[in-house]
Amino acid sequence: MVCVPFRLPRALMLLAGFAPLLVAAPASAADTFNDAQRAEIKGLVREYLVEHPEVIAEAIDVLRERQQKEEMERNKSALKSNxxxxxxxxxxxxxxxxxxxxxxxxxxxxxxxxxxxxxxxxxxxxxxxxxxxxxxxxxxxxxxxxxxxxxxxxxxxxxxxxxxxxxxxxxxxxxxxxxxxxxxxxxxxxxxxxxxxxxxxxxxxxxxxxxxxxxxxxxxxxxxxxxxxxxxxxxxxxxxxxxxxxxxxxxxxxx
Known part of the structure; x- marks a missing residue:
C-alpha cells in the first residue's frame, strides 16, 4: 500500500502552529495574535473557503446531523419523563x-x-x-x-x-x-x-x-x-x- 501525504491548507497549518499558544495563554484567543497575524489568518481562511466552498456544505451537513441527534435525544428524554x-x-x-x-x-x-x-x-x-x-x-x-x-x-x-x-x-x-x-x-x-x-x-x-x-x-x-x-x-x-x-x-x- 502506498501512503499519500496529506497536505493541510496553509491557513490551517498556521492555526495549528499557534495551537499550543491558544492552550497555554490565559488571555482570550484573539489576544494571542497580533493584528497582522489575525489579518493573515482571516485572509487565508477566506481564501481557502472561496477555493473550496464544499467545505461549508460539509460543515452545514455535520451541524444539521448533530442538531438532529440532539433533538432526538431531547425528545426521548421528554417522552420518558411524560x-x-x-x-x-x-x-x-x-x-x-x-x-x-x-x-x-x-x-x-x-x-x-x-x-x-x-x-x-x-x-x-x-x-x-x-x-x-x-x-x-x-x-x-x-x-x-x-x-x-x-x-x-x-x-x-x-x-x-x-x-x-x-x-x-x-x-x-x-x-x-x-x-x-x-x-x-x-x-x-x-x-x-x-x-x-x-x-x-x-x-x-x-x-x-x-x-x-x-x-x-x-x-x-x-x-x-x-x-x-x-x-x-x-x-x-x-x-x-x-x-x-x-x-x-x-x-x-x-x-
Whole structure:
C-alpha cells in the first residue's frame, strides 16, 4: 500500500502552529495574535473557503446531523419523563385494541385539514394490525370552534359514542357551531342537549388543559403530531411510515 501525504491548507497549518499558544495563554484567543497575524489568518481562511466552498456544505451537513441527534435525544428524554401523561391518562379516548402491545398517540385538532386527511389512514393501519392501542389527544389550537368541537367530542365519550362521533367530526367539512354539532350528535343517535351540557364540564376543561401542557412539554406546536415508541413525529405521515414506526416499536419492545 502506498501512503499519500496529506497536505493541510496553509491557513490551517498556521492555526495549528499557534495551537499550543491558544492552550497555554490565559488571555482570550484573539489576544494571542497580533493584528497582522489575525489579518493573515482571516485572509487565508477566506481564501481557502472561496477555493473550496464544499467545505461549508460539509460543515452545514455535520451541524444539521448533530442538531438532529440532539433533538432526538431531547425528545426521548421528554417522552420518558411524560410517559404516564402520554400513554395512561384516564381522560383520553382509546381506540383500537385497548390491550395492544404498541401504543400510538395522536395529537389532533378537528379543524386541521392534515388531521382530517390522515384520519382514515390511521384507522386503517390500526384496524389492519389488530394489536395497536390508539390514544387520541384532543389539542384544539385553531380557535374557539376547535375548542367547541373538542369539548363536544369528549362529551360524547360519556355516552359511549366517542368513536362514532369522532369519525363524523373528522369527515365534516363545514364550520363547527352549536347547530352543526347538534345535528351530528342527533345523526349518531345521541342526546344533543345532554352532550352540550356535558361539554362545558370542569372535567373536560382539565383534560384539554392537560393536553395543552403536555404538548408544550414535548415541544409540539402543531397538529397532527404522533408518538410511537420513543419517536415523536410532528406533522402528517402516510400509512407506510406509521406501519414502520409500529414495527420498530414492537421490535424494540421485544429486545
Amino acid at each position: 410517559s404516564d401523561a402520554l400513554f395512561h391518562s384516564k381522560g383520553d379516548p382509546v381506540l383500537g385494541n385497548p390491550d395492544g402491545d404498541v401504543t400510538v398517540v395522536e395529537f389532533f385538532d378537528y379543524r386541521c385539514g392534515y388531521c382530517k386527511a390522515v384520519a382514515p389512514h390511521v384507522m386503517e393501519v390500526i384496524k389492519g394490525d389488530g394489536k395497536v392501542r390508539l390514544v387520541l389527544k384532543e389539542l384544539p389550537i385553531l380557535g374557539p370552534d376547535s375548542i367547541m368541537a373538542a369539548r363536544w367530542s369528549l362529551a360524547a365519550r360519556k355516552e359511549k359514542a366517542y368513536q362514532a362521533f369522532h369519525t363524523a367530526m373528522m369527515k365534516y367539512k363545514g364550520t363547527y357551531t352549536a347547530e352543526s354539532l347538534t345535528k351530528m350528535a342527533e345523526e349518531n343517535g345521541l342526546d344533543a342537549k345532554k352532550i352540550a351540557a356535558a361539554a362545558d364540564s370542569d372535567e373536560i376543561s382539565q383534560i384539554l388543559k392537560a393536553n395543552m401542557q403536555l404538548a408544550r412539554e414535548l415541544g409540539i406546536n402543531g397538529t397532527p403530531a404522533f408518538v410511537v415508541g420513543d419517536h415523536l413525529v410532528p406533522g402528517a405521515m402516510g400509512p407506510d411510515d406509521l406501519k414502520e414506526l409500529i414495527a420498530d416499536a414492537r421490535e424494540n419492545k421485544a429486545k
